[in-house]
Amino acid sequence: DAKTTQPTSMDCAEGRAANLPCNHSTISGNEYVYWYRQIHSQGPQYIIHGLKNNETNEMASLIITEDRKSSTLILPHATLRDTAVYYCIVRVYQTGANNLFFGTGTRLTVIP
Amino acid sequence: DTGVSQDPRHKITKRGQNVTFRCDPISEHNRLYWYRQTLGQGPEFLTYFQNEAQLEKSRLLSDRFSAERPKGSFSTLEIQRTEQGDSAMYLCASSTTGVQQPQHFGDGTRLSIL
Numbered sequence: 080d081a082k083t084t085q086p087t088s089m090d091c092a093e094g095r096a097a098n099l100p101c102n103h104s105t106i107s108g109n110e111y112v113y114w115y116r117q118i119h120s121q122g123p124q125y126i127i128h129g130l131k132n133n134e135t136n137e138m139a140s141l142i143i144t145e146d147r148k149s150s151t152l153i154l155p156h157a158t159l160r161d162t163a164v165y166y167c168i169v170r171v172y173q174t175g176a177n178n179l180f181f182g183t184g185t186r187l188t189v190i191p
Numbered sequence: 192d193t194g195v196s197q198d199p200r201h202k203i204t205k206r207g208q209n210v211t212f213r214c215d216p217i218s219e220h221n222r223l224y225w226y227r228q229t230l231g232q233g234p235e236f237l238t239y240f241q242n243e244a245q246l247e248k249s250r251l252l253s254d255r256f257s258a259e260r261p262k263g264s265f266s267t268l269e270i271q272r273t274e275q276g277d278s279a280m281y282l283c284a285s286s287t288t289g290v291q292q293p294q295h296f297g298d299g300t301r302l303s304i305l
Contacts, residue, residue: 111291122282122296181233
């Protein structure tokens with residue numbers, strides 16, 4: 080799986096958009112980008128995933144650059160409940176290899 | 192709530208004891224995963240089932256660890272002769288079969304070894 084690089088921590092003002100970057104310069108053509116987050120004392124929560132097109136759901140938007148070497152997770156209106164560790168994962172599913180590699184993620188703190 | 196359920200949420204035991212955790216996946220999810228998470232780190236993969244078949248094991252899964260999914264529904268993870276280094280959060284996830292299907296996680300069992 081391709082390696083990802085994320086900032087260790089970020090702050091965002093409540094009500095503003097939170098933009099979380101992820102670099103994955105060695106991504107291959109069949110690898111998807113997944114985002115999960117983990118709020119303290121809870122299990123990771125799936126947010127969104129994509130291959131090359133931008134994706135949006137009720138939680139967030141995922142913007143993937145045209146060369147696919149980086150992506151940005153956007154939380155459009157951050158709330159205090161969005162304070163969590165956000166993990167960017169690049170993964171291709173294939174027979175015999177189904178685990179996710181989480182890394183250490185970005186700790187997002189939403190400030191009142 | 193029909194999410195992934197794990198039991199117990201917390202377990203405290205003395206070194207050398209055996210412990211068993213249970214995971215109930217989302218119904219109709221035929222894939223089930225176990226991960227371990229230590230403080231300040233992201234989750235690390237331990238093992239994976241498709242239905243009742245254990246198809247993948249990490250080298251983290253020492254011979255003191257055993258996982259089962261006898262009927263392809265719930266799963267158990269047993270740790271024998273626990274050691275201090277086994278203290279961690281043990282997370283279970285499930286997914287449907289299919290390319291790119293996301294894994295959905297439970298809230299884990301926190302194990303503390305005295």
